Amino acid sequence: AQRVTQPEKLLSVFKGAPVELKCNYSYSGSPELFWYVQYSRQRLQLLLRHISRESIKGFTADLNKGETSFHLKKPFAQEEDSAMYYCALSGYNTDKLIFGTGTRLQVFP
Amino acid sequence: DAGVIQSPRHEVTEMGQEVTLRCKPISGHDYLFWYRQTMMRGLELLIYFNNNVPIDDSGMPEDRFSAKMPNASFSTLKIQPSEPRDSAVYFCASSGGGVNGYTFGSGTRLTVV
Numbered sequence: 660a661q662r663v664t665q666p667e668k669l670l671s672v673f674k675g676a677p678v679e680l681k682c683n684y685s686y687s688g689s690p691e692l693f694w695y696v697q698y699s700r701q702r703l704q705l706l707l708r709h710i711s712r713e714s715i716k717g718f719t720a721d722l723n724k725g726e727t728s729f730h731l732k733k734p735f736a737q738e739e740d741s742a743m744y745y746c747a748l749s750g751y752n753t754d755k756l757i758f759g760t761g762t763r764l765q766v767f768p
Numbered sequence: 769d770a771g772v773i774q775s776p777r778h779e780v781t782e783m784g785q786e787v788t789l790r791c792k793p794i795s796g797h798d799y800l801f802w803y804r805q806t807m808m809r810g811l812e813l814l815i816y817f818n819n820n821v822p823i824d825d826s827g828m829p830e831d832r833f834s835a836k837m838p839n840a841s842f843s844t845l846k847i848q849p850s851e852p853r854d855s856a857v858y859f860c861a862s863s864g865g866g867v868n869g870y871t872f873g874s875g876t877r878l879t880v881v
Contacts, residue, residue: 665810668807691867693867702771702872702873702874702875703811703859703861703872704872705870708868745810745811749867753867754799754816754818754823754863754865754866754867755801755813755816755824755867756801756813756867756870757813758803758810758811758812758813759810759811760808760809760810761810761811
């Protein structure tokens with residue numbers, strides 16, 4: 660079965676501190692992994708996806724198939740990073756995204 | 769394009785009443801998804817359509833929930849009768865195919881009292 664686990668509901672850090680939002684998945688094949696972000700009063704939007712191997716707003720995420728993880732990292736958090744972050748998975752050749760329960764990131768000044 | 773449009777933005781209703789949520793996908797997108805967002809369970813996929821046909825409704829919680837897509841530009845999610853535990857934010861998303869083109873609407877915040 661496809662499953663995405665985000666163990667932390669809330670992560671609080673101070674500005675300038677490193678951030679790591681954890682995501683673990685369960686899928687028997689080769690998944691596609693994504694991170695979505697929802698800023699206050701805004702729509703859910705794509706932050707990054709593993710196949711692009713890109714850095715967006717200073718965030719990166721590496722797919723670790725051995726640990727079945729796709730943790731989101733940023734070396735120096737900014738106040739504007741405060742938002743709700745969702746990890747999502749799609750199976751091979753499917754058109755639906757399965758989301759985790761989300762982690763709220765709070766960055767204090 | 770105005771993006772995925774959902775209405776109403778907020779809905780407050782009494783337990784036992786029928787509730788209808790509406791969604792207009794992006795023109796040309798042939799996939800439409802309904803999600804429910806709660807603090808405890810995060811974003812749950814309820815049902816999705818391809819070319820107006822329901823493909824997977826395994827996430828629909830119970831028979832009180834139903835969804836339709838009568839044409840390519842409109843979908844509804846209906847709850848009848850509504851219960852307080854249905855209180856959540858309901859999101860609609862559309863895609864032109866594949867998971868790389870998901871676009872979400874602003875959501876409908878439903879409160880059942």
